[in-house]
Amino acid sequence: MPRYGMAVDLDRCIGCQACAVACAVENQVPEGFFRRRVGEVTTGDDPATLRLTFLHLQCYHCERPPCVPVCPTGATYVTRDGLCLVNYDICIGCRACVTACPYGMRYPHPRGVVDKCSLCDHRIAAGRLPACVEACPTRALVFGDLDDPASPLRQAIAAAARVEVDRPELGTRPKFFLLNGRVSLPEARGEGMPAQAAEVTGR
Amino acid sequence: MTVVTATVPSSGCRRRGAAASASAAVMAAVGGGVAPAVERHGDVLNTHLDLWGWEVAAYLFLGGLAAGLLIVASWAVLAGRRREYLPAVRVATLLVPPLIGAGLVLLWLDLGSKLTPFWLYVTLRPTSPMSWGAWILLAVLLTSSLAAIPALLAMRARASVPCRLPRLHRVLEHVGRWAARHGRWLAWINLWLGVGLGLYTGILLGTMVARPAWNSPMLGPLFLASGLSGAVALLLLLRPRGPWAPVFVRAEVGLHATKLALLGLYLTGLATSGAAPQAAAAALVRGVWAPAFWTLVVGAGMAVPLAVGLREVTVHRCPRRLAVASCTLALAGGLALRVVLVYAGQHGL
Numbered sequence: 387m388p389r390y391g392m393a394v395d396l397d398r399c400i401g402c403q404a405c406a407v408a409c410a411v412e413n414q415v416p417e418g419f420f421r422r423r424v425g426e427v428t429t430g431d432d433p434a435t436l437r438l439t440f441l442h443l444q445c446y447h448c449e450r451p452p453c454v455p456v457c458p459t460g461a462t463y464v465t466r467d468g469l470c471l472v473n474y475d476i477c478i479g480c481r482a483c484v485t486a487c488p489y490g491m492r493y494p495h496p497r498g499v500v501d502k503c504s505l506c507d508h509r510i511a512a513g514r515l516p517a518c519v520e521a522c523p524t525r526a527l528v529f530g531d532l533d534d535p536a537s538p539l540r541q542a543i544a545a546a547a548r549v550e551v552d553r554p555e556l557g558t559r560p561k562f563f564l565l566n567g568r569v570s571l572p573e574a575r576g577e578g579m580p581a582q583a584a585e586v587t588g589r
Numbered sequence: 590m591t592v593v594t595a596t597v598p599s600s601g602c603r604r605r606g607a608a609a610s611a612s613a614a615v616m617a618a619v620g621g622g623v624a625p626a627v628e629r630h631g632d633v634l635n636t637h638l639d640l641w642g643w644e645v646a647a648y649l650f651l652g653g654l655a656a657g658l659l660i661v662a663s664w665a666v667l668a669g670r671r672r673e674y675l676p677a678v679r680v681a682t683l684l685v686p687p688l689i690g691a692g693l694v695l696l697w698l699d700l701g702s703k704l705t706p707f708w709l710y711v712t713l714r715p716t717s718p719m720s721w722g723a724w725i726l727l728a729v730l731l732t733s734s735l736a737a738i739p740a741l742l743a744m745r746a747r748a749s750v751p752c753r754l755p756r757l758h759r760v761l762e763h764v765g766r767w768a769a770r771h772g773r774w775l776a777w778i779n780l781w782l783g784v785g786l787g788l789y790t791g792i793l794l795g796t797m798v799a800r801p802a803w804n805s806p807m808l809g810p811l812f813l814a815s816g817l818s819g820a821v822a823l824l825l826l827l828r829p830r831g832p833w834a835p836v837f838v839r840a841e842v843g844l845h846a847t848k849l850a851l852l853g854l855y856l857t858g859l860a861t862s863g864a865a866p867q868a869a870a871a872a873l874v875r876g877v878w879a880p881a882f883w884t885l886v887v888g889a890g891m892a893v894p895l896a897v898g899l900r901e902v903t904v905h906r907c908p909r910r911l912a913v914a915s916c917t918l919a920l921a922g923g924l925a926l927r928v929v930l931v932y933a934g935q936h937g938l
Contacts, residue, residue, distance in 0.1 A: 485797055
């Protein structure tokens with residue numbers, strides 16, 4: 387069985403949001419909600435250290451997803467392909483999974499269920515790429531099988547100078563990889579910022 | 590020194606402003622009083638922070654109260670004090686089913702999908718505290734109703750109202766006789782279900798690893814103690830005179846002290862963990878939640894009733910007004926504990 391995952395090459399990402407738009411259109415995401423978005427983060431306060439980086443906000447399809455065990459009806463589940471999906475028929479909208487996701491990647495759909503990125507499982511089943519990957523004009527987004535050394539995903543990870551996942555200390559083992567990031571994720575999140583700095587920058 | 594600013598196009602959050610300001614206050618609490626113009630990644634990510642609102646907080650309170658009443662009533666039966674404490678036991682037994690019913694209605698109101706909650710009862714998921722809770726609630730509703738039927742019939746007999754539904758009455762009498770015959774068994778079951786329900790209301794929050802303010806093993810015992818204390822306070826309010834009163838007052842003193850100790854352990858646990866739990870503890874103790882936490886949760890809910898109770902135990906005379914105020918404060922503090930923790934856990938990530 388394949389073990390699907392995704393990566394973003396941050397050297398290539400230009401923050402154009404084409405992926406977010408393609409995702410919203412493909413999955414008919416209601417207005418004001420997102421399954422995938424790109425956040426812009428500026429770090430540094432002088433020309434030498436100033437950097438712009440992008441946060442890719444979508445479900446990481448963790449290998450040990452905290453959202454799955456808390457679901458009281460079994461609506462959130464992991465497929466044999468390693469996709470973390472929601473069975474909308476038996477989701478009762480209790481939002482235990484939204485509360486449990488340490489990354490905040492799920493949202494309550496106005497229809498009364500919880501929704502999230504499915505890695506476009508319907509497209510994968512038809513042998514196509516997820517909509518965001520297909521729409522990416524710089525080929526920053528890479529999709530593939532983590533168990534297949536010849537897959538574009540494995541090759542991109544192997545070629546990257548730096549590979550990161552979000553909050554590895556939680557042991558969730560995300561299958562979404564950040565490649566060649568210039569700013570570490572904790573830094574981009576503003577974590578570990580000294581209190582003094584926070585005070586000085588208060589505007 | 591690093592400045593971090595983050596923007597996301599057109600956020601879809603309904604309560605984003607409130608969340609961002611709460612987080613800024615958390616940062617201020619941690620960073621020494623100045624709210625920095627820094628948006629953290631957490632705020633950007635958690636676009637929908639209106640997850641669990643007042644319905645869940647109120648449900649946790651009512652569930653804890655019902656659990657406490659069930660434990661007190663069952664204990665009185667098992668300790669052989671049912672006859673002696675009858676007025677208090679009867680009130681406690683009669684209150685549990687409506688409280689559980691109201692809790693279930695609140696849970697249902699909180700669900701996104703109002704037509705499909707039956708899925709909770711066609712699945713049993715051992716890893717999901719919510720699944721455990723759903724089943725425990727159903728079981729408690731059943732067994733507490735069984736235990737309440739004899740009390741209900743006794744009340745009806747005294748009221749001497751003409752019976753409009755003789756057939757239902759006969760069925761109830763039949764079930765009531767059975768329940769009275771198996772009173773001790775029912776009390777044992779209710780005692781443990783009550784403990785389970787009381788613990789579960791805290792464990793539901795305590796198992797959420799992603800929420801630092803919730804992720805503590807102390808929440809289960811704390812909510813159980815708080816539910817018990819609320820139940821005893823409610824019984825002292827409704828049935829203040831009788832042989833049970835001195836026992837309940839002493840129990841209340843012990844429960845308030847236990848709650849304070851558990852709350853201290855909870856905060857110590859957070860403060861000795863990583864950066865995120867430390868920030869959560871700081872937000873409660875000296876941040877955005879501090880006024881509500883110190884005045885309502887600690888002051889009104891624990892310290893003041895503890896002081897009044899101690900006075901009552903030692904001086905042996907307590908003006909009725911003071912006792913009523915103390916019990917009301919204890920109940921309000923129990924509700925405040927749930928409200929503050931439910932909201933604090935979802936902000937400032």
